Amino acid sequence: MTYTNPLRDPQDRRLPQIAGPCGLVLFGVTGDLSRKKIMPAIYDLANRGLLPPGFSLVGFARRDWADQDFAQVVHDSVKSYARTEFREEVWQQLAEGFRFVPGDFDDDVAFDQLRRTIEELDLARGTDGNHAFYLAIPPGFFGNVVGQLKEHGLADGGGPDSWRRVVVEKPFGHDLESARELNAVLADVFPSGSIFRIDHYLGKETVQNILAMRFANTMFEPIWNANYVDHVQITMAEDGGIGGRAGYYDGIGAARDVIQNHLLQLMSLVAMEEPTSFDAESLRIEKQKVLSSVVLPRRLDLTTARAQYAEGWAGGEKVAGFLQEEGIKKSSTTETYAAVTLNIDTRRWAGVPFYLRTGKRLGRRVTEVAIVFKKAPHQPFSASSTEDLTENALVIRIQPDEGVTLRFGSKVPGTAMEIRDVNMDFAYGGSFTESSPEAYERLILDVLLGDPPLFPRHEEVELSWKILDPILEHWAKQDAAGKGKPDTYESGTWGPKSADAMLARDGRTWRRP
Template structure:
């Protein structure tokens, strides 16, 4: 990824937010997330002139580093994790000059004193804090920030997932945060909301009159949301085995996508209006509980197989012990309101699946009557496919006449594509964290998750896990490189629906 501002693209100072924080504090700055995503994202924003000229970035972790060593490590991380890395040396030097480092052990309140000295004056200049630590350290970190005077009225706090492992633990975290940072200064991150295509879903729905009149149960047969991964544990065995696919992917990313698909039009594009509509959807989700969990959910665990032609160990062999953690889950959900009455939402996610992709498929109902009879062939109902990764596109599948002079009118399904990569070929593909970090610095919470959203999501997820425990459901085996257990196919086929593989 080569970082350079396009001609005429670099904004002037007048385009920068007047209320932007002028100090950014990154906890866990030596960790994987910071090295792969946060520092590269900040560097990209810096190169394009999107950061305030006087913004300072203070990194902190337990490691006893000097600022010079931290800058050197950051330069190395940029080279490793930014393909095509070739910035002008002046851009690199000026970015590294923004950086400083203060070692802090968040479990020791006295270590926050040095941090407060390094950010002295943030009450007047504004402070944005990004807390990328284990959830078990959230409470002590927040307590230390408050004791050091860094939870003042112009400070805002961003929290990286996981935000608990059930509704009860999520509420404990939220209460600990609320003790120092009120809701309007709390920014809960779901990085999927920073993806361009996810934001384009809002533009597609609410910026065009073509789709919204059809975006109802009267015209839509069902919706599918798939987030598939080809990788296995990737060194995250300890975390993943305690979490599983349901809590790792469905509770946050997939329910946020569902809410964006199903939400009513907000009055305007601002944080309150957008998040009000999302939480209405989440509260309208029909529970998958003890009565319905057997028929409406499938859980699986991958065994040995092959992905992309490469052999893959089974989950338990990869983990090194026996486990009943699910690496795959498929669900049949319903949103019980007027707009979506009777429309199933099929969700699936898993590890060691055949391809890496995230997509939303909206399947419209067929035309009520074919005027072409047998001559036209079988009519396929229209589909709208919104691909989030790895390619980003919006594709509408429609029926057209095949070319020819015979009297028969033969119809065929063809795609109408909007490739975001082609349509915006002169625009650099952005990391989702760029959008989120910029909004955090500027104080715009629209693309962050509110407390009532998180708790509504956990309430729904907890009912599923309770149902699994009540019935003693165990993950069904599937071969690595397949699309999960055969029961996942049966979940949709019972309704006459096939997954969009």
Template sequence: MSSSDLPASCVIFGASGDLTRRKLVPALYHLVKEGHFPAGLLTLGVARRPKTDEQFQAELLDAAQKYSRTKGVDPAVWAKVASRLGYVQGTFEDPATYAALKSRLDASAPTGTRLFYLAVGPDDMLGIVQRLAEAGLLAHDPASGRRAHVVVEKPFGEDLPSAHALNQELFKYLSEDQLFRIDHYLGKETVQNLAVLRFENMIFEALWNRNHVSHVEITVAEDIGIEGRGKFYEKVGITRDVVQNHVLQILTLVAMEPPLSLEANALRDEKVKVLRALRPLTGKDVGKEVVRAQYTEGLVGGETVPAYRAEADVDPVSKTDTYVAMRVFVDNWRWAGVPFFLRAGKRLSRRLAEVVVHFRDPPYPLFPESSGRSANVLVLRLQPDEGISLRFDTKVPGGNMRIQGVDMEWSYGKAFGGGGPEAYERLLLDALRGDATLFTRHDEVEAQWRFIDPIVQAYRDDNAPLSFYSAGTRGPDEAERLLVEHGQAWRPLL
């Protein structure tokens, strides 16, 4: 990331929300601190409750102090941020909000890129874009170099028809190159490093296919529950909340062909091809290939936590999935016959996101005492402690030819001193610059829903029975079956 002196501005809709406090404000602070955002960047927050600029600045300072990835906030840096930080009070529905916003922008940042970050629920997204357009805030002005970019949060639609309709509606006001559909997993260092690992190191890419890979696991596990968002979760479930976006995005990066270049569309073309090659799961097949489950009461971190059905705003007989595991196939030349096992869950034994590539056994067991041997395994840890480990077999010292698997470990934190920037830092910067490489294109998001919709429909039709697991465990026993059928087991969550 390099510094830029763009006379830019950033407007956050939903400026008093949880996302703004926990993610956007710390990202903004670090981008200014490290010189990636121009110090003169004007930042305006828009929300409903009345408050002065000074009150808003104090609120955001508190957020930066609480959630910044480094301890404390440098007062000199914060003074720079605060000197260009203002608040526009109004509702998203009222044209006067946009008139007030426009006059502040025109007065204080008339040129340069304007980044509109919609940290709002999905129901508000389209209305805001429409009113921004009506206020003339989305038009490009070649004379002054003024451009407008809009970042939208997940969820993008709730199924294929709604995502498609939303794309079409948004395209009335914006072009694809102005629209940045965020999937914050793509901002994680290890996720970006997947392309470097594969396409910069011949030792991996040469083996990255059906001839050498036996199967792949992708896990996104959380120990937290639904955090009081019962109303939201009842409508969504983990298949749509996490697999539709984060898990499928990781899968595309693991499975895609080398792109023609690093240009945003070249990369996204390859990702879309993977999504198109996914073997559809429909009807009764969903019951065979997908295990969906829900947590019951259990122990997490030594404390008893309630069952999902006992959470606030949750139906006491809810069938919403808080865990899902599935076996999927990418039906193309490279991956024919290689199962990809995907799992995501809440209230599991730990927070962990990783990709595990299991390589095939050697064709012939040359060493007679090979009972301790293990297949080669490459683990890409996305969180926590981002890093990579490679398991290979070695001889145990001594007179016998005894073999044991050992791990070669590499951690981002240890190698580069610190964990690197947060995903939102990279994504905010890219969106301001107009680099869409790490954002989801319209056809990508629709292809994701095309795969997910029949699975969710099978849940509704009761084609995939709901299993249960105690909170704080590895998930339902039923999920083991998917791998046992291949003579394998999930990597333990530990």
């Protein structure tokens, strides 16, 4: 059965969306991403009947494991993190397709064995030469692995009707130059349509609902422009610190880790024009138009903010500051909080600032998009009647309480004309009986089906770095000149005073999620 992405044809939600004969080769099987997200998602897809009976999973790592040892690792991951219930019959069928290949990324013998293993699976499991290579490894190793795949004939399908695909995780480089180098490495081995860059936020139901809400309803689009919108706030807040990720995080920072990918993708979906269809090319064209229209303010010192969390209280416990975390240098200038102001130079959005912020050790974990509207040009009420009234706002909650909130003014019961803000709330959990699949379920299935609308292409990645690079360079110059360093904010609060001042200069304030 040919699968059509539900964004293109909602009727397909009623049909089984089953991948054809195929397998997945997973590099980096010992990492948290594989254990907590990828392996459980594969089981959940199998449990929902969306994988073929002969699906195979090959693990590749520097471990002295046999096939059964790898199967036990997957079993433990599924038991701990799978979304759906554990069913023995599903597990047994899935586990029959597990194989493990030990070796390093520069080990020719190991990649020869990987090729033989895949050929054996094509015969034993009927995978028909269709395999996706999932690189759940640091980007510095991408070149080694894809080079080995090319050298050992693994990047070429087993026949004219078979396919080979590669899946890479963010970060897609650390600046524009490195992103271009990474894209060149991948494009040298795989055609562009076979390269899938995973941004798991694009797999979330509520992110996709931005498109549904905008273009399936007539009430929003007429006011989705500079005539009515005052500004837009996009927030991704985390209540946890860096944990054990000091080696990765120090030198990367909040802007590279979140703004360059997640938040700029969200901004593109909010700001894009209506596509001619929801296929990959049409969506990509409209998102690229938004990213290529972004203009940075001239005074980056006044329109950006960065900071590091200091010690404080989180979850009722005393927590250390960023510079006290194990593995972090005391002289580190890596930011754990970043906020930027962006302008989109189009007729629809001229004069509407987009405020993007992200941070660790903030008040609570939340991701949301807030469309804040202008105040009514004339209000026939006394000032005292509306003193508690703020702007209307449409808030799209991405996580954890998925839904939409509309804030508007309403009269307080009583004889006096007093108007206050009220909220009209839509929650996914209260409106739909079926639970939303995890983002990785949707994205992995789309990889196996060869359906790319939810995956950013290299043009989007490079445009995103063009936006972020000048900001990072500005901060680096401040550090080098000794003119500035990251501010600090107490853990458990909502960020530094410099971020509040950034909006206050425009007469605005951050929303308190």
